[in-house]
Amino acid sequence: MQFKRRIGLILLWLAPFALAFAAANKNDPYLVVLRGAGNMTLVAVSIAIAIVLLRRGHWRRCTGRLLVVLWCLPPLLMSAAHLRFELRKHDVLHASRVEARQLGPHFIVGYSSFSEVAPLAEQGLIGGMYITRHNIRRRTVDELRIEIAALQDKRRAAGLPPLIVTADQEGGIVGHLSPPLTKVPALATLAELPPEQRKEKAEEFGRTHGRELAALGVNLNLAPVLDLKPPVRRNRLDFHTLIGQRAIASDPAVVGEIASAYVQGLEESGVGATLKHFPGIGRVRTDTHHFAANLDTPVEELEASDWRPFKEVLARSRAALMVGHVTLTAVDPDRAASHSRRVVQGILRDKWNYQGIVMTDDLVMGAIYQHDVCRAVLEAMNAGVDLLLVAYDGAQFYRIFDCALEASRQGRLDVTALGASETRLGRALLATEP
Template sequence: MQFLRRIGLLLLWPAAPLVAFAAANKNDPYLVPLRGAGNLALVAASLLLVAVLLRRGRWRSIAGKLLVMLWCLPPVLMAVAHLSFELRKHDVLSASVTEARQLGPHFMVGYSSFSEVARLAEQGLIGGVYVTRHNIRGRTIDVLRAEIAALQDKRRAAGLPPLIVAADQEGGIVGHLAPPLTKVPALATLAGLPPDEQQSKAAEFGRIHGRELAGLGVNLNLAPVLDLKPPQRRNRLDFHTLIGQRAIATDPAVVSTIASAYVQGLEESGVGATLKHFPGIGRVRTDTHHFSASLNTPVRELETTDWLPFRENLSHSHSALMVGHITLTAVDPDRAASHSKRVVGGIIRDKWGYQGLVMTDDLVMGAIYQHDVCKAVVEAINAGVDLLLVAYDGAQFYRIFGCALDGARQGKLDAAMLHASAMRLGKPASTAQARAASHAISPADQPFAN
């Protein structure tokens, strides 16, 4: 027994700095599981250990005093981290009406708290919301439908345009609202069919997604995936991208055929599509959810392969375009494509002439968030990106919006780019998702598949 006590005491030394680190970084996206009850448990455990150490007389020795002080750190550091978060949040919520109306339309946020996101929506601090699995966990689909309708009612009462409401229903392994929505197979399952069947089945999948999402109040689907299927196996550290299972095919012509039919079916229901993840992550083995990644393929090769489905679909639909967090080294080796003016402005806007909606992949991904996220936010806006997505951890919105707010106050944002982006976001009939917004705030009149 005495031996076990000594082992336990020894373990307290390395555990103290680890717990202190977790407390100081309580708002980090990687520590989302510790939020709420986890944080309270960590503080309670630290205080309990301090009380036990004091009761056993550890304060009498120098080493004991040091150990007690180490275990006093977690509650203090957590309090400081919480205060820092609240101050940042207060600064964002105190933004002027002019600042909110100028910057808010460019942000789409995932959320857990309805009251919190409702406040952001009413103040014009966001232009869209992203709904996913945790928004329906333990709830009925009717509750989420009513929640989305309530958000749109609040926007209308505040004299603001309808929110863009997005979901991520690709089919296959990515269908964050299925169930209760219909679980549709991955578009990749259609690749081996004859072209006519590919088109008819893909259009049917699009109509299923579109009908159900529109009935829920969602007007933008973050699908389809246009990345080419990688010929080789992915890195074993790829836990989340899993593009080999999500991509449609290795042949760009097959990808174009299936994707265009799917988009058509989706748009028929009044829901916009999002083509992703330009400039293509099929060739990249690194998981951008956690690490930086580079695409080293020459542009000339990409234009005749990976980019063909993107150009084809952008020219025949009202789709939005999602830009991924990979560095296109041949064009801009210094920053990810999602905030590169050479990529967004030079290729997408100027060379391709695309003037539709461009959005980033989730900014709460390691490829961006672990670096200078404020620089990325400012550069993305100045590059001509219209929507900045904060999906996985909605609490990071306050930090990321704060970056844009500081950039605006310091004169770092390009006024011409902001104006051009506002015009694109404000076009009432130029995109499927904008047309769908008016449908989304009407009572749903379509049945739901369960």
């Protein structure tokens, strides 16, 4: 009994520190599971324990007063965090028309509810949306289709270009809208088939995805994966990238062949493709969803292997290109490729003469978000990245857009780069219109 009492006393002193940390960081993507009911429970528990301590007379002792204060901290810190979020949100929603029209087209945002995303779409604060499993949970395909159409109607009424509507339908373990959409096998399952058969099946997979996504209102699929299959097992802390299960093959020729056929099937259905994750994460053992990662391979070796599928598919299609949050150390050791001018402008635009759409991987991923995300946003836009993706936690859009807003107001955005990007986006939108 004495032992249990000591444990309880220790927890009584330690718990408020843990709750205070969670409260102060309530808007962090890692704590998204606590939003709503979780936050309310945290506040209620803290206040209840503080009241119990007061009623039991702890306020009369010095240590007791300290304990009561500690249990009052979580609600106060949560209120402060919520106020910061609301002030930032207010600043974004009240951006001028000129600011919204200049910056908004460059952002793709995930969302949870129509009421949350409608003002962003209507005011031109975003250029597109990311649709995933929570958007279709407990809903029919028709309900989501009607919602997307309603948002497009708002865009037309406001005199704005159509939204780019994206989804993550790779096949295999990444098919965030399946079910209810058809669950297509991973493209990797085709690698061992005879060439003609795998080409035919890959086109069929692309047409299946394209037909269903187009019917829903999605016009850009974040697929296929062109990273080469890793030669060795990845780090045990790779919880989310799982590229070994998503990559098509280790042979660049096979990857290019299957991916080209898949993209052709998608485009025939009126849906664009997105090649990912340049400069390639097959050789990287670290999960960029959580940690920074380096790609230390010489450029000459990457040109001869990992980059061959990217070049091949880009030459045969209108595909967009997603740049990952891995640092290509031979080109730019100081920043991830997703916001490196040396990579985006130097390699993709100048060396490869690629003038299509370049987008970042999700900026909410730990490799970027847990560092200087404002620096990443500024550098990405100045590097000629066209679309910045805020997918996993759409609430982070306000922080990330505010970074761009502040940079614009301080005159740190490259207006020439933004103008060139606007032209590329305009061409892409015209190509997707029926």
